Amino acid sequence: MKDTIDLHKTIDESQQGEALMMASNNNGKKLYLESYGCQMNFSDSEIVASILIGEGFSTTRDSSIADVILMNTCSIRENAEVRVRNKLSQYQKQKRNNPKLIIGILGCMAERLKKDLLEEEKLVDLVAGPDAYRDLPGLIQEVESGQKAVNVLLSREETYADISPVRLGSGGVTAFISIMRGCDNMCSFCVVPFTRGRERSRNPETIVKEAQELFNNGYREVTLLGQNVDSYRWNISKKDEIIDAEKPTVNFAQLLEMVALVNPDLRVRFSTSHPKDMVDDVLHTMAKHENICKYIHLPVQSGNSAVLKRMNRGYTREWYLNRIEAIKRIMPDCAISTDIITGFCGETQAEFEDTVSIIKEVKYNFSYMFFYSERPKTLAERKFEDDIPLAVKKSRLQEVIDLQHVLSKAHNKSNVGKTYKVLIEGTSKRSEKDAYGRNTQYVTCIFPIGAHKVGTYVNVKISDYTTTTLIGEIV
Template identity: 65%
Template sequence: MLELEHTTKTHDEARQGEALELLPTGKSTGRKLYIESYGCQMNFSDSEIVASILVGNGFETTKDYKEADVVFINTCSIRENAEQRVRNRLKEFESAKNRNPGMIVGVLGCMAERLKSKFLEEEKLVDVVVGPDAYRDLPNLIGKVDDGTKAVNVLLSREETYADINPVRLNSNGISAFVSIMRGCDNMCSFCVVPFTRGRERSRDYQSIVKEARELFEAGYKEVTLLGQNVDSYKYTAPVAEGETATPTVNFAHLLAMVAEVSPELRIRFSTSHPKDITDEVLYTMARYDNICKYIHLPVQSGNSRVLDLMNRTYDREWYMERVEAIRRIIPACGISTDVITGFCTETEEEHAETLSMMDYVKYDFAYMFAYSERPGTLAAKRYEDDIPEQVKKRRLTEVVNKQQEHSLFRLQNFVGKVHKVLIEGFSKRSDQDYCGRNDQNTMVVFPVDSRFKPGQYVHVLAERCTSATLMGRIVDL
């Protein structure tokens, strides 16, 4: 799945593996490439970069890994069962490789550094392991494997942003696209592996971002999602040569405005925001431009200040609530989603209850929820005992999921009877008699096909009914 689904889901249900296909370009070598991605939107964006690099080196692609010469799995390391799922998938690839000894199998992305020895040497499941900052080296690494040696490059970079690479749009609907604006993360949340797997934070130059957005619009795209581990901390200052005058620093609010001004017909979304960095300047910029969608993903993780401190989230309960109040004040119609972790180290029942009360306070539109899973190498794994029994974690998770289902239904019921501007993305998954698309608040809307309109066009839909995940209605003329 290329985007977060707009419903109430646990973290594991919300992120699935998906094969990615693109059209071959350039001079072909006759070799076929298969890429399968897991995890967050950044992973799918990275797969588009990998595809661009390898297509530029003569590869064609296939949706069937059994006929591929090179098979890559782009990994997610955020949960233990995600790793197990990848390992099981690699064993399936191993069976195909037994029938095709020339096949190269590789692991890309966030698991690369931590599990390179296991995958390469102990389990012998892969031929090449490549970290998220080393994708430019892929042609060279594949060449090494062709010569009979295993190949590894998991070096992290303080400069790499792939700003000069034009991503190949994978499985594109020609309407929505991702644009990566930064890489890495400087937030050392104690439960998170991202700073160790993706390195330090660095922002891509704003000129290349605006250029990419403009080219997408000129190619017919109507929506871009700006991506980063923490988009609100985007900050770019152009290098200054000797004798030149320093240029102003461009922050995320400035960048949002620049991209919005590409065209009023180009919708702008972004993800993910960190509560410590979501400034009023960003909120006022969102309010000022009609084509910046009124939706913010604002992970809370816990509603208790002590637990947030253990998580090293750098804000407390009161700070988070103040930011929600600011969003509601400056952008009254803004949709808010979140991430929630249940059963973090030493979390008490009273502290869990504060998470539930935070959910009651905000009434999130939707959420991604999961029980705490200790990740090796993280600060939490080094400092704290994972002391909450699994059955307690799961029971608390069930309580969080049930509450979120109530709130999602509440939010959508408030949308019923109102008209929503919707970008038609395509046919509904359930019927080719219905279109689907999302409103400003990122909610999925389903409505009967109208021959006057086609995917890629904006329509106004009167919401007539809802589930806890979807609005249903009909196109109306205004």
């Protein structure tokens, strides 16, 4: 999963009108919900909002008037945990003036640090793991009765497939659809398998139904989410055996086509792909359908096979480059982004240079780049020494950032003079006269909106660029 996107968001009150109609027993209590980390966390927050609105809660963007504050958290990197702890300390000050205020923590950090946050630091009243959101109404009642409440049990079945998420902060144009939960890839640096449990896929019929309902309600883009979407398998066992002969089997390429066929005006994106599982069938499906966006996030992490082996990534440099070759051959116009970790355990200068060389060879459109941060309970913590000095980690990181900056700017410069179909997602923060949206390659475009409305498609001719943005006009 693309863990590098910072989704620190709260519920937008303008989005909750329809959601409030779901609640038949408004209890007068206000919920403030914050999300940190990956797209999956933001998607989970929409499920949490749906569950609690159904129990009579209304939402607020003002934490000072909330009865319940829930923080959906991320444990991928140490910095994310530090930010959440600081915010929890602020909310504790608020609790001194309002003793009835309930503060809860959800998600990955909840599962990993339940004892520290609940008992030792006393920063929260409630802890709920990613598979325990249905239990939130009961957990809140436990806290109201004077107890601390915890449920971090992981499930092999829970997918929340029957819950219609409350769409938060999307402007009614784009939405996430979770197609699977958990992860079976035991990358040595990652805590996700321990915080989100084993991999399980969601019934494709419920996914297509959700996509159709979103389109009917005016949404024009969906992003299919999973820790590893390429391993999506419905009604197929890990041994490639059919589980129920009376039901169809569906892999990710087939699911992708099913969602694309909902309507040609519904754009489809997905995240995240895993190099060891990406097959040509997915690429051919993308090439076949114009409304499947030509953009793939394919995390490499390192360009050196020995480092990849220590990371337990399940592929070599050669395998990864084979997948890149397939993407460029089948979809020459496809944009590719990646994740890079510098300074992993034992990384030599020569091994780091292999990462630099793979960036130059692939010429990524953009990258999410970090230096290695050891996480507790991971295989890397148990097996390897975090032996690269921080100064070296940061120096190597800066080198790949500088290189990617050059590549991204060159990619955007090459777009000048081209015309792209862009979905208008909103107005620019700098000027309401300008709109913003993304082209099929996931690059943000800024252009005068004129008489056009949010949620419509326009053709934009690019005339200028920055490192991260294309600038143009509607033609």
